[in-house]
Amino acid sequence: MAAQTVPPPAPAPIPDPVLPPRSEVGVTGWLHANLFSAWYNTVLTLVFGLIILLALGFGLNWVFNTAEWTVVVELGGRFIIGQYNTEAACPGQNCFWRPQVALLLVMALLGMAWGMSGNRVARVMALVSAGGTAALALLPYSMETMGLDVRLLLVANLPALALGWALARYTSLGTGARIAMLGVAVFLITLLLLRGLPGVPGLRPVSVIYWGGLMLNLVLAVGGITLSLPIGIALALGRRSSLPVVKVLCVTFIEVFRGVPLITLLFMSQVLVPLAFPENFPLNSLLRAGIVITLFSAAYMAENIRGGLQALHSGQEEAARALGLPGWETTLLISLPQAIRNVIPAIVGQFIGLFKDTSLVYIIGMLDIVEIGRVFVQGNAEYRANAKEVFVFVALVFWVFTYGMSYISQRIEEHLGVGRR
Amino acid sequence: MATVPRLLTYQDIPVWRHILIIQWTAQIVSGVVVVALVIWFFTNIGNAIQDRDIPYGFSFLSREYQTPIGEHFIPYESSDTFLYAFGVAITNTLIVAVAGVILATLLGIVIGVARLSGNWLVSKLATVYIEFFRNVPLLVQLLFWFFIILALPPVREGYVIGGMLYVNNGGISLPWPHVSGYAAALTWVALAVVAVVIGVALNKWLSYRETTTGKPSYPLIIGIAAPLLLGAIAWLVLSFATGDSPFFISTPEPQGRFGRIVGGFTARTGLLVMLLGLVIYTASFIAEIVRAGIQSVGRGQTEAARALGLSPMNTLRRVVFPQALRVIIPPLISQCLNLTKNSSLAGAVGYSDLTSVALTMTQTAPAVSIFMLIMGAYLAMSLTWSLIGNLYNRRLQFGGRR
Numbered sequence: 170m171a172a173q174t175v176p177p178p179a180p181a182p183i184p185d186p187v188l189p190p191r192s193e194v195g196v197t198g199w200l201h202a203n204l205f206s207a208w209y210n211t212v213l214t215l216v217f218g219l220i221i222l223l224a225l226g227f228g229l230n231w232v233f234n235t236a237e238w239t240v241v242v243e244l245g246g247r248f249i250i251g252q253y254n255t256e257a258a259c260p261g262q263n264c265f266w267r268p269q270v271a272l273l274l275v276m277a278l279l280g281m282a283w284g285m286s287g288n289r290v291a292r293v294m295a296l297v298s299a300g301g302t303a304a305l306a307l308l309p310y311s312m313e314t315m316g317l318d319v320r321l322l323l324v325a326n327l328p329a330l331a332l333g334w335a336l337a338r339y340t341s342l343g344t345g346a347r348i349a350m351l352g353v354a355v356f357l358i359t360l361l362l363l364r365g366l367p368g369v370p371g372l373r374p375v376s377v378i379y380w381g382g383l384m385l386n387l388v389l390a391v392g393g394i395t396l397s398l399p400i401g402i403a404l405a406l407g408r409r410s411s412l413p414v415v416k417v418l419c420v421t422f423i424e425v426f427r428g429v430p431l432i433t434l435l436f437m438s439q440v441l442v443p444l445a446f447p448e449n450f451p452l453n454s455l456l457r458a459g460i461v462i463t464l465f466s467a468a469y470m471a472e473n474i475r476g477g478l479q480a481l482h483s484g485q486e487e488a489a490r491a492l493g494l495p496g497w498e499t500t501l502l503i504s505l506p507q508a509i510r511n512v513i514p515a516i517v518g519q520f521i522g523l524f525k526d527t528s529l530v531y532i533i534g535m536l537d538i539v540e541i542g543r544v545f546v547q548g549n550a551e552y553r554a555n556a557k558e559v560f561v562f563v564a565l566v567f568w569v570f571t572y573g574m575s576y577i578s579q580r581i582e583e584h585l586g587v588g589r590r
Numbered sequence: 591m592a593t594v595p596r597l598l599t600y601q602d603i604p605v606w607r608h609i610l611i612i613q614w615t616a617q618i619v620s621g622v623v624v625v626a627l628v629i630w631f632f633t634n635i636g637n638a639i640q641d642r643d644i645p646y647g648f649s650f651l652s653r654e655y656q657t658p659i660g661e662h663f664i665p666y667e668s669s670d671t672f673l674y675a676f677g678v679a680i681t682n683t684l685i686v687a688v689a690g691v692i693l694a695t696l697l698g699i700v701i702g703v704a705r706l707s708g709n710w711l712v713s714k715l716a717t718v719y720i721e722f723f724r725n726v727p728l729l730v731q732l733l734f735w736f737f738i739i740l741a742l743p744p745v746r747e748g749y750v751i752g753g754m755l756y757v758n759n760g761g762i763s764l765p766w767p768h769v770s771g772y773a774a775a776l777t778w779v780a781l782a783v784v785a786v787v788i789g790v791a792l793n794k795w796l797s798y799r800e801t802t803t804g805k806p807s808y809p810l811i812i813g814i815a816a817p818l819l820l821g822a823i824a825w826l827v828l829s830f831a832t833g834d835s836p837f838f839i840s841t842p843e844p845q846g847r848f849g850r851i852v853g854g855f856t857a858r859t860g861l862l863v864m865l866l867g868l869v870i871y872t873a874s875f876i877a878e879i880v881r882a883g884i885q886s887v888g889r890g891q892t893e894a895a896r897a898l899g900l901s902p903m904n905t906l907r908r909v910v911f912p913q914a915l916r917v918i919i920p921p922l923i924s925q926c927l928n929l930t931k932n933s934s935l936a937g938a939v940g941y942s943d944l945t946s947v948a949l950t951m952t953q954t955a956p957a958v959s960i961f962m963l964i965m966g967a968y969l970a971m972s973l974t975w976s977l978i979g980n981l982y983n984r985r986l987q988f989g990g991r992r
Contacts (some may be wrong), residue, residue: 206708214709221715329697391867414611415616415620430931440960444644445630525725533864556741557737561734568725571725571726
């Protein structure tokens with residue numbers, strides 16, 4: 170190798186940076202890249218822009234001019250609690266405070282969740298729910314229709330939230346496990362408050378046939394969501410079990426419940442199931458509906474979780490076993506947490522499906538938020554033409570809840586870092 | 591050969607602590623408990639039926655149903671039997687399910703692709719569509735469409751588009767092919783099927799020739815043109831032979847003072863609402879499935895296809911979509927199943943599907959038997975969907991390993 174004595178070439182002068190053309194940066198750049206990148210994109214943009222403008226114009230005109238929202242105003246509180254506070258349900262006394270006190274408890278719980286986690290999503294959710302319900306107190310109803318007591322109990326949601334927040338912050342109640350236990354307690358207290366206790370003066374029993382409106386949907390959804398996840402996990406594990414009897418039982422259950430429409434099952438629970446129990450057996454229509462909805466959802470949940478378990482690399486389980494973990498602990502500590510984390514969207518999707526499915530209780534004659542609107546519209550000829558308004562309103566109410574659920578699930582996923590590892 | 595006790599014991603550990611013993615005891619106990627519960631349940635129902643004199647059994651199936659069915663696509667009279675009425679109801683469900691699945695899949699694919707469009711406006715619009723319709727209960731949507739259609743003007747004052755399409759509170763009427771003579775029509779359909787088979791075969795052979803020899807052979811154009819031409823020739827020959835064309839297009843025509851629509855095909859309110867609601871609702875789910883499927887195909891595939899000079903359309907059609915299908919098909923099948931089951935909401939909007947007819951039947955026939963029939967029918971439909979899905983899935987999997 171001969172020594173090279175050629176001097177290194179003189180560095181070339183750095184050229185002035187060439188700026189990207191103005192059409193590629195800033196607002197024009199964005200427009201060019203996203204709306205007008207090719208001739209067909211320009212056509213699409215123009216056509217859809219026109220359609221959106223027309224639809225928006227039509228929609229806004231309908232919302233503010235054509236639509237008659239009096240029917241929604243007329244239904245008012247019935248959307249929320251159904252016939253709960255009618256004379257038939259609660260003769261001789263006011264019952265509106267019972268759902269409202271239950272709501273206060275829920276709000277305190279929400280405040281605790283916010284106080285414990287302290288993250289942005291919990292804060293936004295807590296403040297929006299409490300603020301939204303408190304704002305209902307400002308509705309321009311007359312004092313006869315919506316008394317001062319109702320309004321005050323609505324406003325009380327704000328201090329309830331604050332109380333929950335403070336409890337979680339400054340007492341030892343602010344841990345996940347305790348809040349979960351309190352949540353179960355609040356749910357049971359809510360049921361007790363709504364159902365009433367025979368013999369207690371203020372808490373006269375209210376038959377479940379009068380439970381209705383959004384309250385009914387929420388009670389069914391919360392109960393169903395809480396129970397369908399553990400049942401679904403058990404079914405999924407059973408289906409993957411190596412024990413043939415357990416496997417056959419789980420597969421049969423899952424396939425039968427997934428193969429039949431929910432409204433058939435609901436109807437069956439109303440006609441067939443009572444025959445199987447002695448008369449006066451304490452199994453009312455609400456409970457039966459709740460059980461059917463829960464089991465139906467659990468069957469779907471099982472399939473979601475099974476998908477998560479199947480997607481898991483077998484090395485995880487083998488490693489756990491190699492480290493000496495017994496079978497159950499391998500499942501509970503290694504497989505399940507990862508499987509569930511991977512199928513969070515599907516699980517939340519199933520929760521949303523369950524919440525939407527609570528609208529099917531119309532088939533057994535319960536007046537949930539949808540059915541109460543439909544019955545009202547069909548029963549009052551003067552409002553027949555305003556059915557659109559009712560269902561648009563109901564759709565929005567559902568949408569707020571379901572979209573909220575999917576938003577939270579997305580945040581949880583981000584938090585857990587799904588897809589990043 | 592070890593004897594059984596030797597197999598089951600290890601050192602001093604008692605036999606009953608052996609894993610097999612524990613597992614089988616648990617299994618037998620749980621199996622017995624479940625079977626006992628089921629038997630208890632049905633015995634109680636049986637007792638209740640006898641105590642309360644509730645009729646049971648399946649003899650009612652040959653009785654006359656004596657109740658009108660709102661909408662039916664095969665001839666039906668009130669004097670027909672329960673069994674036949676059940677069949678009518680199943681056809682109604684199947685018609686909604688099949689038409690709904692086809693339309694929802696098409697709409698879902700369009701929206702799913704739109705959601706991934708590079709055009710910001712189109713993709714945002716698709717997102718809004720999905721996020722709204724997916725998150726509102728189907729029942730609410732069905733009732734909304736139901737009352738929208740009911741609020742339309744009556745037939746005589748309804749909307750007429752191009753003199754052919756009638757939109758009014760009775761539904762939508764559109765031109766539809768009608769049969770003039772069954773012999774000629776069936777012959778033509780048979781010939782048309784043969785023509786399509788020939789077209790497909792031509793297409794396969796020509797594309798094989800094109801890929802192996804490189805000679806331009808226009809497989810797509812010839813594959814479409816050949817059956818069209820053959821069909822047209824068959825049509826002309828048949829028309830000359832019988833003096834009447836096999837099919838004619840009948841246009842809807844309002845008649846009488848209140849304007850009963852005669853001719854064409856009328857999708858009455860119930861059917862129309864069911865299709866609108868089911869298609870719009872299910873398409874939002876299918877769109878998400880299609881999007882996830884397309885996104886599951888690696889970016890490199892698209893980039894490689896583009897680098898090889900394939901047009902964006904061909905990249906999607908020949909490279910991305912075939913690979914995405916493997917991810918798309920299983921959840922798509924479960925959506926088809928969901929759509930079929932969701933058609934059971936028909937009763938709320940006055941369409942006589944299987945569930946609504948069967949629930950009406952429970953007023954005059956034994957409920958237990960009716961429920962068994964409903965469950966059997968829906969389980970059969972679910973199984974059919976799963977079967978189709980599994981077959982298709984298997985084909986795709988093999989295709990991938992070749």
